[in-house]
Amino acid sequence: MFYKETETIDGKHLSYIRFNEWKEEVILFFHGFTGSKEYFPSMENDKVCIVSFDRPGVGDSDIVPYYSMESFLQAVYHTLKKHGVTSVKLIGHSAGGYYAQVFTGMFPDMVKAVSLIGSMIPLNCPDTKGIVKGQWKIITILSHRFKGFSRFYFKQMAKSITGNYEKQLAANMKTLPEIEKKFMEENPEMIKNTILNAVANDGLGVCYDAYALCQKRNKVTISKDIPVYVWHGKEDTTIRMSFVEYLKSAYIVKSIHVINDVGHMLYLSYWDDIIRELLE
DSSP: OEEEEEEEETTEEEEEEEESSOOSEEEEEEOOTTOOTTOSOOOOOTTOOEEEEOOTTSTTSOOOTTOOHHHHHHHHHHHHHHTTOOEEEEEEETHHHHHHHHHHHHOTTTEEEEEEESOOOOSSOGGGTTTOOHHHHHHHHHHHHOHHHHHHHHHHHHHHHHHSHHHHHHHHHTTSOHHHHHHHHHOHHHHHHHHHHHTTGGGHHHHHHHHHHTSOOOOOOOOTTSOEEEEEETTOSSSOHHHHHHHHHHSOEEEEEEETTOOTTTHHHHHHHHHHHHTO
16 A cells, blocks of 8 residues: 655644555655655565655655754654654665664664665765765755855756756666666656656755755764665766765675666665565
8 A cells, every 4th residue: 555644743744655554663765865755666565664755845845944854854753653663674765875874873773774775975074075076065065155056056957857857857868777777768657756856846855955965964873783784886976986985884784785787776676675685
C-alpha cells in the first residue's frame, strides 16, 4: 500500500510518503538535492515500511525560509515517534546522505544502520575544507554571503526546468550511463514528477535546502555500533571518490561498494540490493 500524508508542525505542512503500514522499525529515505520524496523504486515487500519526506519548500511541504538541517530532522523525528516508530534504518542519496549522517548523530538510539549512496559529506566543516571543491564550494559561498543572488539563481533554475523540461531531460539523458538511462526511459512519469516537485515554489525549496546544507558544522559522530554501508558509482560526476575516502576515514564503514558502469543515480538500479543489505 502507498500513502501520501502530511504532518503539521509549528503551523507548517511537512509532506511525506509511506509504503505499507507503520511498524516499530522503518526504513527512512532521504532524497538528494533537487530530488523529492518519491524518487526511489517501488517495493513489493509488504513486510517493510519505507518513509520518505519532502524537505521544506519541496513538493507539498510548506516553505520555511532559511531553516536548518537540524530543525527539519527534528520534525522528521517527531513524526516518526508520533506513529510509534522506535528504530530506523536509513538510506541517504547524495545530499540526503548528509542528512542521514546528521540524523544519526542527533538520534543514535533510534538508528540501527545507515546506507549512504553517492553521498555528500559535510560541506562547511574544518575536516572537509580541502575536499569540498567546485560547485559545492560555490553554492556554499552563494547561500551564505549572497542570499539575494542565491534566491534569484534558484528561481531562474526552476523556471528553466519547468519551461524546458523535455529539452533539458533529453540533454541530461545523453550524459547518463546506459543502466540509468534505461531506468529513466522506463519510468518517465516518476522522473518528471520528482523533478517538477523538486523545483516547486519557484525553486525556493532548493534554495533553502542549499542554505541548510551549507551551514557550518563540526564533524558528525556516528557510533561504532551503527553499521555504515557506502555505495558509489564509478561514473559518478557529481560526487567525487574523495568523498568516499572521507566517509571511510570518518566512520566505521562495514562495506563499500564501488560499482562499474553506473553513476550518481546507481540506487535506482540497485535498490533491492541496498534494501537487502540493510535488513541483514
